[in-house]
Amino acid sequence: MDTGEGKTVRRLICLTLMLVTMATFCKVVQNDFINFDDPAYVTENPEVNHGLTLAGVTWAFTHYHAGNWHPLTWISLMLDCQLFGLNAGPQHLVNVLFHAANAALLFLLWHRMTGALRRSAVVAALFALHPLHVESVAWISERKDVLSTFFGLLSLLAYHRLVSESGVQSPKSKVWLAGALILFALGLMAKPMLVTLPFVMLLLDFWPLQRISCFKVATSNPLEAQRPTRCSNLKTCLWEKWPFFALTLVSCAITYQAQRSGGAIEPLAHYSVESRVSNALVAYLHYIGKMIWPVKLAIMYPLSFIPAWQAAGAGVILLVLSILCVAAARRRPYLLTGWFWYLGTLVPVIGLVQVGRQSFADRYTYLPLVGLFVMVVWGAADLIARWKYRNGIAGVAAAVALLLCAADSAFQIQFWKTNLILFDHAVSVTTGNALAQNNLAAALAAAGRTQEAFSHYAEAARLNPDDALMQNNFGVALAREGMTDEAIARYRQAIQMDPNYADAYNNLGAALTGQEKFAEAVSNLSQAVALNPDHAEAYNNLGRALALQGKQSEAAAQYREAIHLVPRNDVFHLNLGLSLLKSGRPDEAVDEFAAAALLNPRSPDAQYELGYCLAMLRRPEIAVAHLREAVRLRPDWAEPLNALAWVLATDSNAQIRDGAEAVRLAEKAVALSQGRQPVVLNTLAAAFAEAGRFDDATNAAANAAELARQSGRINLAAQIQSALELYQQHRAYRQP
Numbered sequence: 001m002d003t004g005e006g007k008t009v010r011r012l013i014c015l016t017l018m019l020v021t022m023a024t025f026c027k028v029v030q031n032d033f034i035n036f037d038d039p040a041y042v043t044e045n046p047e048v049n050h051g052l053t054l055a056g057v058t059w060a061f062t063h064y065h066a067g068n069w070h071p072l073t074w075i076s077l078m079l080d081c082q083l084f085g086l087n088a089g090p091q092h093l094v095n096v097l098f099h100a101a102n103a104a105l106l107f108l109l110w111h112r113m114t115g116a117l118r119r120s121a122v123v124a125a126l127f128a129l130h131p132l133h134v135e136s137v138a139w140i141s142e143r144k145d146v147l148s149t150f151f152g153l154l155s156l157l158a159y160h161r162l163v164s165e166s167g168v169q170s171p172k173s174k175v176w177l178a179g180a181l182i183l184f185a186l187g188l189m190a191k192p193m194l195v196t197l198p199f200v201m202l203l204l205d206f207w208p209l210q211r212i213s214c215f216k217v218a219t220s221n222p223l224e225a226q227r228p229t230r231c232s233n234l235k236t237c238l239w240e241k242w243p244f245f246a247l248t249l250v251s252c253a254i255t256y257q258a259q260r261s262g263g264a265i266e267p268l269a270h271y272s273v274e275s276r277v278s279n280a281l282v283a284y285l286h287y288i289g290k291m292i293w294p295v296k297l298a299i300m301y302p303l304s305f306i307p308a309w310q311a312a313g314a315g316v317i318l319l320v321l322s323i324l325c326v327a328a329a330r331r332r333p334y335l336l337t338g339w340f341w342y343l344g345t346l347v348p349v350i351g352l353v354q355v356g357r358q359s360f361a362d363r364y365t366y367l368p369l370v371g372l373f374v375m376v377v378w379g380a381a382d383l384i385a386r387w388k389y390r391n392g393i394a395g396v397a398a399a400v401a402l403l404l405c406a407a408d409s410a411f412q413i414q415f416w417k418t419n420l421i422l423f424d425h426a427v428s429v430t431t432g433n434a435l436a437q438n439n440l441a442a443a444l445a446a447a448g449r450t451q452e453a454f455s456h457y458a459e460a461a462r463l464n465p466d467d468a469l470m471q472n473n474f475g476v477a478l479a480r481e482g483m484t485d486e487a488i489a490r491y492r493q494a495i496q497m498d499p500n501y502a503d504a505y506n507n508l509g510a511a512l513t514g515q516e517k518f519a520e521a522v523s524n525l526s527q528a529v530a531l532n533p534d535h536a537e538a539y540n541n542l543g544r545a546l547a548l549q550g551k552q553s554e555a556a557a558q559y560r561e562a563i564h565l566v567p568r569n570d571v572f573h574l575n576l577g578l579s580l581l582k583s584g585r586p587d588e589a590v591d592e593f594a595a596a597a598l599l600n601p602r603s604p605d606a607q608y609e610l611g612y613c614l615a616m617l618r619r620p621e622i623a624v625a626h627l628r629e630a631v632r633l634r635p636d637w638a639e640p641l642n643a644l645a646w647v648l649a650t651d652s653n654a655q656i657r658d659g660a661e662a663v664r665l666a667e668k669a670v671a672l673s674q675g676r677q678p679v680v681l682n683t684l685a686a687a688f689a690e691a692g693r694f695d696d697a698t699n700a701a702a703n704a705a706e707l708a709r710q711s712g713r714i715n716l717a718a719q720i721q722s723a724l725e726l727y728q729q730h731r732a733y734r735q736p
Helices: 004-030 038-043 054-062 072-084 088-114 115-128 130-139 140-167 173-187 192-206 220-227 236-239 242-261 272-291 310-329 332-351 369-383 390-416 419-429 434-446 448-465 468-480 486-495 503-515 518-531 538-547 552-565 572-580 586-599 603-616 618-632 638-650 659-672 677-690 694-710 716-726
Strands: 358-360
Touching: 004 088, 004 130, 004 390, 038 072, 038 140, 054 072, 054 486, 072 088, 072 140, 072 486, 072 552, 088 115, 088 130, 088 140, 115 130, 115 390, 130 140, 130 272, 130 390, 140 173, 140 192, 140 503, 173 192, 173 242, 192 236, 192 242, 192 332, 272 310, 272 332, 272 358, 272 369, 310 332, 369 390, 390 419, 419 434, 434 448, 434 468, 448 468, 468 486, 468 503, 486 503, 503 518, 503 538, 518 538, 538 552, 538 572, 552 572, 572 586, 572 603, 586 603, 603 618, 603 638, 618 638, 638 677, 659 677, 677 694, 677 716, 694 716
Parallel strands: none
Antiparallel strands: none
């Protein structure tokens, strides 16, 4: 049983680990969101950035998004937005706190399993401070790494208690089994990479728990002498883990479907089995090299051709190392556990099922490196076990290694400050990196450095001329600069390269809509939704193309599809409301405008359309409030100024009318419309009349009627003429 002194020491080590980790990573709070994954995860994801709601939680559990199903990660990010809004600093801090907690949990896990206080602390410190882990902490979208590992480590701690309680036949073992399973499930719902955890449990059964053994395993753990029973039967240990394996199978099936539906899995035609195996073999050695010498780290490493000899050499090295670890298992069992921990936990992301366009990724090492750290720390302790000054030497070596890791991590964090710095660094430390060139170009375009952006888009297209993504993204940049014809050419090229590229069809359709080539636009947008029935933006763009042709009912149906897919998008609700309003259904339109204004209260369009529709429905008190908000949000927009002035000038309720304010608003609207809009001049006339300035009202109404006749709007001219006669009689106009 632990003494009070032992508990105090452990708590101090945990606290120290967390404080040192937070000190090392604290500067990430100065960093911004980045333009790679963060838009899909947070900044442009309305389900997330509107905060934690019941609808959002439902969406998290029932939808695939960004090629993943990880509801717990979505909920975590929703909570961030609920608490901090779209403020990147506090969201980065949450990642740091989880990482610091993981370091403490890792220490507790290894100390409880081995009884080795110092070695467990060094393993946890290496995990906390190693530069390869910067990516998982400094990237908000990688919340899934730190969150899944948090629950994974808690599950392993519960599993250790389960083993301890089972060893003495304690009834509490069922409670710990349930706890371990629940925590494992939560980890899988944060990131499915945790599917290998049951295999990790089997490795821990071999060492340090010593439940599986074909021979007596050497151990320095003083707690082992107290263990009353021992299981040498692999079959028994496998059978007791069937619930964990069942969860693994379910998670694998869901993940495969999510990534397949999101187009994240590269087809064999694009990336052959031979290429995948070659990359996987080399990747294992790449990560070991980066662990030892963590330089030239980048957010993405491009896929490249790997010669057969290089892949074969990597395979031989891995096989030899595996054989050596097995051969040494009798005397140094930590080598087998650590090595196969590393190999096994990397399997989901090693590239055998190629997801995305990267050959390696630093973030994939977040949990796997623990195995290598255990090998290094326990191996070093064995190596110097007979040295005279071993404690001092070990202490100095550990301190130097950890200081170097902390310094390098602090150095790497600076590259995550902005998009420009991050992707410029990636371009500088890698070669032939088309994806980094593409993202650097996007960052330059966002900074207004258009010509530099174009040069990097061109370089990305040159490096990967057959890549539809590069052509499509270049097109988006061209369209943003008003170069529509050039953008259309890029979209067509992307479609030619990949006839199943829904995004390219969507972008082409949107560009053609802007050129009023509606038939071709509708054809391309229809193809986009046929290829990807979950493409909400394509449904919205298709609705817009139909609406501009006056096909409001068909447009409304497309907008409804978009809303069904993404219920919390204010633009989709706004567009549906406009189609309903133009179809003569203001009572339905008002609900959509209200939804848009609720989802995005800072949208002047939503506030204006809601106020305008409410005024039509004779609900002036509420209409005025929304129209005032629209004017506040966009003071130089004539339409809400005119609509608000009209209500203040003509409403039948004297408590609402305000002639002086109506005149001020209407005069500003007339100035903004350059006095060429008969509707605005008519409002000014009504405002003058309400203010008692009937001569001014008569002149303004006469000008408005003449402009209406000149533009062929005979009915409007007749209405204005009727009001003019009232002004000539010194009577104000009242809304019937």
